[in-house]
Structure formats: C-alpha cells, structure tokens
Amino acid sequence: MDAFQPQKPLDRRQKKTRQAIQNALLTLMKEKPLNKITVSELAATADVNRKTFYNHYSNIQEVRDELDQEYIDRIFSLLKTAHEMEQPPDMGLLIESLVNALTEHPTRTRLLFESGEQLYLIERLKELTMPYLEQRVMDPQTATFLPYALDYTVYGMTALLNTWIHAEKPLPPQELSRLITDLLQASASAGNTEPQEA
Numbered sequence: 001m002d003a004f005q006p007q008k009p010l011d012r013r014q015k016k017t018r019q020a021i022q023n024a025l026l027t028l029m030k031e032k033p034l035n036k037i038t039v040s041e042l043a044a045t046a047d048v049n050r051k052t053f054y055n056h057y058s059n060i061q062e063v064r065d066e067l068d069q070e071y072i073d074r075i076f077s078l079l080k081t082a083h084e085m086e087q088p089p090d091m092g093l094l095i096e097s098l099v100n101a102l103t104e105h106p107t108r109t110r111l112l113f114e115s116g117e118q119l120y121l122i123e124r125l126k127e128l129t130m131p132y133l134e135q136r137v138m139d140p141q142t143a144t145f146l147p148y149a150l151d152y153t154v155y156g157m158t159a160l161l162n163t164w165i166h167a168e169k170p171l172p173p174q175e176l177s178r179l180i181t182d183l184l185q186a187s188a189s190a191g192n193t194e195p196q197e198a
Contacts, residue, residue, distance in 0.1 A: 018056055018066075020046040025063050029111060034064060071108050075101045095157075095184070096177040098125075102161065103173050110165050125154045153184055 010018070024046035028037050037060055043053045057063050075098070102109045130150055157180050164170045171179070 014056070017046075017048060017052060020048065021053060021056060021063055022067050025060065025067065026107060026111070030107065034060065067108070068112055071105070071112055092177070092181045095180045096174075099161075099173045099177045099180070102165070106165065113162050113165055122154055122158050125157065126150055156183060 021042065024042055025037070028042060028045055039050055039053055039060060042060060042063075043050050046053070057066075130146075160176070160180060160183075164176055170176070
C-alpha cells in the first residue's frame with residue numbers, strides 16, 4: 001500500500017478553528033516576537049484548548065509558516081491575474097496590483113518582510129519581470145546584461161517596498177506604484193545602452 005496519503009480537505013469547522021488560531025497569532029505578534037509566544041497563550045487568545053491547537057499544528061512556527069505561504073499565494077494570485085490581462089505584460093499594471101495587494105493587509109505584509117520570506121517574493125517577482133525586460137532589450141549583444149538589470153530592478157523594488165512598509169509617513173500607494181514603474185523603465189532603458197570602452 002502506498003505510504004503517501006493525500007490530505008483530506010478541511011471541513012468548515014476545521015477551517016474556522018485554523019483561522020481563529022492564525023488571527024490570534026497575528027494579534028499576539030503585534031505585541032511580542034514569535035519566540036516569546038507560548039502555545040497556551042496562543043490557544044487562549046484563539047479561544048481553543050491546547051489539545052485543539054495540537055490537532056491542527058505541531059508548533060507555533062508552523063502556524064506562522066502557513067500564514068506566510070497563504071499570504072504569498074494570495075499576492076501572486078492577484079499578480080498572475082494582472083499579468084495575464086495584457087500580453088505583452090503591462091508592468092505598470094503589475095506593479096499597481098502588487099502595491100494594492102500589499103496595502104490590503106499592512107500588518108501581514110510587515111510580518112512577511114520581517115520573517116525573511118520576502119526572498120520567495122523576490123524570486124517570483126523576477127519571474128514576472130523578466131518578460132517585460134526581455135521585450136525591451138532588442139539587441140542580442142546587450143541581452144547579456146539582462147540578468148544584472150533584472151536583479152538590480154527586483155532587489156531595488158523589494159527594498160523600496162520594505163522601506164515603504166516601515167515608514168512613519170509612507171507614500172500613497174499610487175505614488176509608490178509610479179516610482180517603482182519609473183525606476184523599472186529606467187532599468188530597462190539602461191539595458192539598451194552600449195557599455196563604454198575603457
């Protein structure tokens with residue numbers, strides 16, 4: 001018999017319990033770091049007992065990992081929709097969709113960046129940005145600079161988002177979208193510039 005058993009879909013009550021635990025963790029993480037939160041405290045905040053908690057999760061980190069993954073999946077579901085609306089991809093629309101998705105739940109976005117999971121975000125952004133840059137680099141010779149332009153663009157974009165999330169007075173989302181799009185266009189233009197002879 002095959003050892004692998006696919007997980008059964010959660011019923012409504014199970015989903016409700018997991019959601020309560022996740023929301024409780026988000027609430028507690030506004031007050032203290034993850035390593036200071038106990039299972040008893042989390043269970044009490046979620047209004048469940050410890051046994052119920054362990055029926056769903058092995059530890060608190062597992063709750064956090066699931067929160068991050070669900071949030072990332074949601075962001076990229078929105079981005080995939082925006083990306084497929086126009087071919088060739090409209091990078092302005094893509095950036096606007098990303099900023100709107102991150103603005104929708106600022107607490108979860110901040111926690112995502114603080115957890116280090118933005119590295120996954122960076123890789124997915126690179127996948128979505130590459131077609132835009134490829135289309136604007138017409139000369140095969142300058143295409144060799146594309147990976148450098150891509151890293152510069154995406155890591156810079158992520159740094160801007162991180163600054164924005166933690167800013168006391170963040171830019172309005174529309175202005176941030178415009179700034180990132182302008183920088184991306186400048187990066188694509190730089191990829192079409194011949195390097196100077198030494």
